[in-house]
Amino acid sequence: MTIARLARKEIRALRPYEAAVQVDDTIRLNANEAPWTSSDDHFRRPLNRYPEIRPAQLRAALAARYGCDVENLVVTRGTSEGIDLLIRVFCRAGQDSIVTTTPTFSMYRHYANVQNAALREVETTRDNDFAVAANAILEACDATTRLIFLCSPNNPTGTMLARDTLLEVLERRGSQSAVIVDEAYIEFADEPSVVKLLDQYENLIILRTLSKALAFAGARCGSVIGPRDVIAMLNAVQAPYALATPVVECVENALRTESLREAEQCVRQVISERKRLTEALAKFPFVRHIWPSSANFFLLQVDDADALMRQSSSDKVLLRYFGGTLSDCVRVTVGTQAENDRLLQTLASVVEV
Ligand SMILES: Cc1ncc(COP(=O)(O)O)c(C=O)c1O
Structure with missing residues (x-):
């Protein structure tokens, strides 16, 4: 059974928004766009046209960078949007919960509050270098726990989540919860991303961002990487045309080899x-x-x-x-x-x- 079945019923039934068809070398009278371009418009894809509903080339470049298939990745407006989408897709307001550690990045709490999802925090202590104990995470979970957010390297402590701990949580929660590893800072670590574990654990979801190591915080470009059916639901919920043409083009440039x-x-x-x-x-x-x-x-x-x-x-x-x-x-x-x-x-x- 896949973790997609843990998502809210109405989201599982949601179909993606159907945009007007976009085909090059055609006369486009199907999307109520302006037929002229502004003299301030210097982009490769003119701004009088809507961007692609999901930026295919950018998605492929990010999937190549992170080492996953295109269908396993959705491009978001920063990781922050990814956190919001995940909580909205999986948590029924007033019923479901998320588990995370403390101290950690405050956005998990913020978006849990927005969705009225309960938040259970597992305290980590400084004497122990803020190490996360698998047992403590598992004990904090119950039947309402849809998502477990683990940040590695963790903000604000800078500490890594031990691989054994992650594996134990992934194995013991199985199809009961999705385990989200936020790797916003992984490029600064000695250890590699856990993206290779995606093939083994279908309850694993990974967050990556261009805001830190690629110096593109202002462009707002993150990725959620996970099982295809989860990615398809996030795609259906995310606003159509979420990534603006200037952002898409500037990030495509940033992903060139040089x-x-x-x-x-x-x-x-x-x-x-x-x-x-x-x-x-x-x-x-x-x-x-x-x-x-x-x-x-x-x-x-x-x-x-x-x-x-x-x-x-x-x-x-x-x-x-x-x-x-x-x-x-x-x-x-x-x-x-x-x-x-x-x-x-x-x-x-x-x-x-
Ligand atoms: C752990 C962690 N995840 C995600 C983010 C958000 O990054 P983004 O700019 O991709 O929204 C931050 C930002 O500080 C962070 O510390």
């Missing part, structure tokens, strides 16, 4: 700067701990997080503070070498205060 090579070079620089920054910061007397990170950021435990946030923002360097169980921690994104030097100077003045 652009990818440039991005890989930048990722290597970030990884090396992450090492330099964390080593330098570890020497500051007010830094108590830095968790090893597999992402383009790291979590720093300090004596006085408030003082550090005040000092850095008065020096126009922005860091991220979360409060709660992380009230003595600050998340630092790795910037350029010059930006990181500025951060180190700023923090040196915290020592002097």
Whole structure:
């Protein structure tokens, strides 16, 4: 039995929106489009025409990048839209639940709230480097648990989900829940994506994005990779023409070999700067701990997080503070070498205060 049967009944019955047919070299009088192009229109595909309802070439390029079949991938407006679509497709408002860990990326909670799906959070602890225990995840699940969100590398801790843990959750939940691995930061990790497990586990879904390692956060382009019947449902629910022509064209350019090579070079620089920054910061007397990170950021435990946030923002360097169980921690994104030097100077003045 496939996990598609866990989706809401009305979504399983939903047929995709039928768009006006688009055929090159024809006179198109079937879509109420303007017949002229604006003088500001410099795109390969003119903007007076609707984009493809789903961008086929882009979808193929992303599938090739991630190592899956085209039918296993839907292109979304950032991973954020993918999270929203999954929760809307699988969770009946007021009845179904999702399970995730804490601390983690807050969008899972946000979209669970939007859909009125219950949220069960499994606490991970700093003493244990925020490791996720399979048993704790499984104990948090019940018959209402449609989706389990696991973020790897995890935001904001930078830690990886152990493969054994993932395998145990996938196996023991089987066809009862979809397990979603959010790999927004995987390019910064030593370990590969878990996409190869798709053939073995039909309850596995993976999220990828161009926002981080490809430096395209402004383009809003993510992917949900999973079983074909789940992807078909996400396709039916996603707004028609979701990806605008300028975005499609700019992302197609970004996926050319030479652009990818440039991005890989930048990722290597970030990884090396992450090492330099964390080593330098570890020497500051007010830094108590830095968790090893597999992402383009790291979590720093300090004596006085408030003082550090005040000092850095008065020096126009922005860091991220979360409060709660992380009230003595600050998340630092790795910037350029010059930006990181500025951060180190700023923090040196915290020592002097
Ligand atoms: C773990 C994680 N997943 C997804 C996202 C969202 O990425 P996107 O820009 O693709 O919506 C973020 C953004 O910070 C993130 O930290």
